[in-house]
Amino acid sequence: MAGTVLAVGTMGVAAVLTVSLGAVGAAAVQAQRAAGAADAAALAAADAASGAATGIPCDRAAQLAEADGAALTACEVDGLVATVSVHLGFGALWATASARAGPPAVSAPG
Structure with a gap:
């Protein structure tokens, strides 16, 4: 009898862990999808700001x-640099990600 209780308990713990x-x-997959959507959105905004793509x-x-299945929550364009935030639903929770795209910063020769 004790062995049966132990086996059932072990199987219950294994099920909960699984x-x-x-x-x-x-x-984790949803967080990576949100990050990918933010990256793509920032690149699209930066391309439009630079004239490489049409549109606002x-x-x-x-x-x-x-x-990408996400919703844009923030978008800011400063010159040729675009910064965006997106969120992606995951059940009752949301995965949020931000990204920035534009030309590299130019530093003075040192």
């Missing part, structure tokens, strides 16, 4: 974020 690790893995920078960013 479900927990699966949820953590899914959350933040509108282009919103289109790219939406294509």
